[in-house]
Amino acid sequence: MAGCKTLRIAVVFAVSAFIAACNTSSPTDMGIAQGAPASSGYASAALPGDADLRQVPELPAPPETAGGTEVPIAPSDTLEVFVFQVSDLSRAVQVDPSGNINLPLIGNVQAAGKPVRVLEQEITRAYARNYLQNPQVSVTIKESSSRRVTIDGEVNKAGVYQLPPTASLIDAIALGGGFSKVADTGKVYVFRQVGRQKLVALYDVAQIRAGKRANPRIYGGDVVVVFSSSNKVAFQNLKEALGVASSASRIGVGL
Template identity: 45%
Template sequence: MKQASRLLIAAVFALLLAACASSGNRTAAHGITLPPPDTTAASGAYEGATDYRVGSQDLLEISVFGVSELTHQARVNSNGMINLPLVGGVMAGGKTVPELEKELGARYADGYLQNPQVTVFVKEYTSQRVTLEGALKKPGIYPLTGKTSLLQAIAMAEGTDEFADLEGVVLFRHINGQRMAAAYDLTKVRRGELADPQVYGDDVIVIERSGSKSAFREFLRSVPALGLFLAL
């Protein structure tokens, strides 16, 4: 894991240098927040968009208007299936919420209910994952089970370790077909001086080690305002 972290950080630094060498690719601002990512699965998951597609291990809450007995929570299995009262197994994986509501309405209408109004709520977006690398107690890949901020994501990895450079936190994301990054001073985020940005599925968070002599750390130190926004 440590070797993988070093390799990732080295790659990140190379990308950042390439970005800075390109004119017009850099904008600096305090408290800047990256826009949501390109994928509808990632961006729609936390904004209530109708184009989010249900994924494996998502937790769904399903209800039928006027029939409290059919209110049910179901975890999507690895094959994309859920099991519900009366109708049994239903393929949920890959469907949007409206598509699944329509499917379940048709199932319940087939010999069970008249004009059922089915509502599907995605309670946990477990199919969305974030990668945390660098100076963390437990770096790794973690599921996002709902709307999650940068501080909350770091807490999933049990926080930063004693060697973490809190001024060297970089969040990477794909936006408009480009790999983008924003650098944050975690101390300022904790104090409320910078906004605690929301993280999405497929985001990568990298935390550099304090006291290291790496070029990546020196680059971050040279940035006049953490909260830097880069197109990579």
Template identity: 45%
Template sequence: MRSHLIRALLVLAVLLLSACVTSNTGNLRAGNARAVVAAESLPAPDSTGAGGAYTGVPDYRIGALDLLQVSVFQLDAMSREVRVNSSGMISLPLIGAVAAGGKTVPELEQEIASRLTEDYLQNPQVSVFVKEYTSQRVTVEGAVNKPGIFPITGRTSLLQAVAMSEGLTPLADPGAVVVFRTIGGQRMAALFDLREIRAGNAEDPQVYGDDIIVIDQSGPRTALKTITESLRGIVGFRTF
């Protein structure tokens, strides 16, 4: 199923790129194309807040295996790190099991506060911080040893994501790594060269949940090569 999705995405990208390569190249030469020169300023996808690995997003919904920091003002016994289990539950002193999965951070704070108000405190001040967004996942496909969908725990770079897939195959082209991302409601792609990143000549960009990373093969022409060739010389993400 996943491979079919990737193939369909690549075919669509090829068709769209063939229609827009000429106009986008003209925009680039005229100085109108959007380019980003530093990894820190590469735009995050629509599902994240700017600048961090999902930090501070009010509508983020907690998922299984996320790591939470729970604090209650003037009640140290309640302040601890808890891991959401596979059923979406956490366990806390005094109040026991609490359903966290599917809730936003403010909703979980309100739930814990309500449970404490019933028997222990008046107007408790509850704070919940998501330390690891394990429920966020990145897809790595193409010429890697272990393609698949991998969880992201905190800030994760492109090199770290490739390492999760146990590295490149002997047929991989390290200069043809494409990251697909939805930005501003548009599907976009950016080309990266792992050799330049490893040599310290290019910054290692942050990846986010729902990113799709595809590593092309060297040698004969592939569907992805149409994308990589059109992206060469462009820094940052571009609509395809």
């Protein structure tokens, strides 16, 4: 009985902690300032803990993208080249360290630094010049080191993932298996290197899903971090404490 009394006291403390968490809010999370004042351009005040990291309302597209819409091909990318009705010419090829791919009949083709559609057009012209009449060529990026995104924090499957050609923040969260039980959907941070500047922006996924805020594009190299909700953590701890107390009570009754 003494053990059950101790557990009941522990539950009382858990309830008290939960109520306190519900009535307490912190302006910072892991050194990230909330509502950092914006200045001219996209840079705001430096954040605590990292003088080079700056919080911005919206993240700009990486400058190396073609108009901010398509990431160019990079060395080590694996491309799928398909020539319609000519299976001998269709194949997967890897971009070598010099940025070239090697294709049947036409040999080396410079690929790195070009958007996929530009490379498609160049390969089409090369085959049409001497070998095929009206060739239909399509190029897709099968795997790209420049399209990897890190998804961390309160998601069900944190890790490094390969992004589809165009991916949004909602897509990235889905790649990570969705939010965990204690995730705060209003505290989703996206970190991005833009030139020499390290930037971070805060997104509220609930607002995005409700159409109150745009669903931002996610690029290779981004880091998405989902923070936990102190209220949800406290509630989860409360549930576990109540579960332990309930089990102990049943054991005591049995005795």
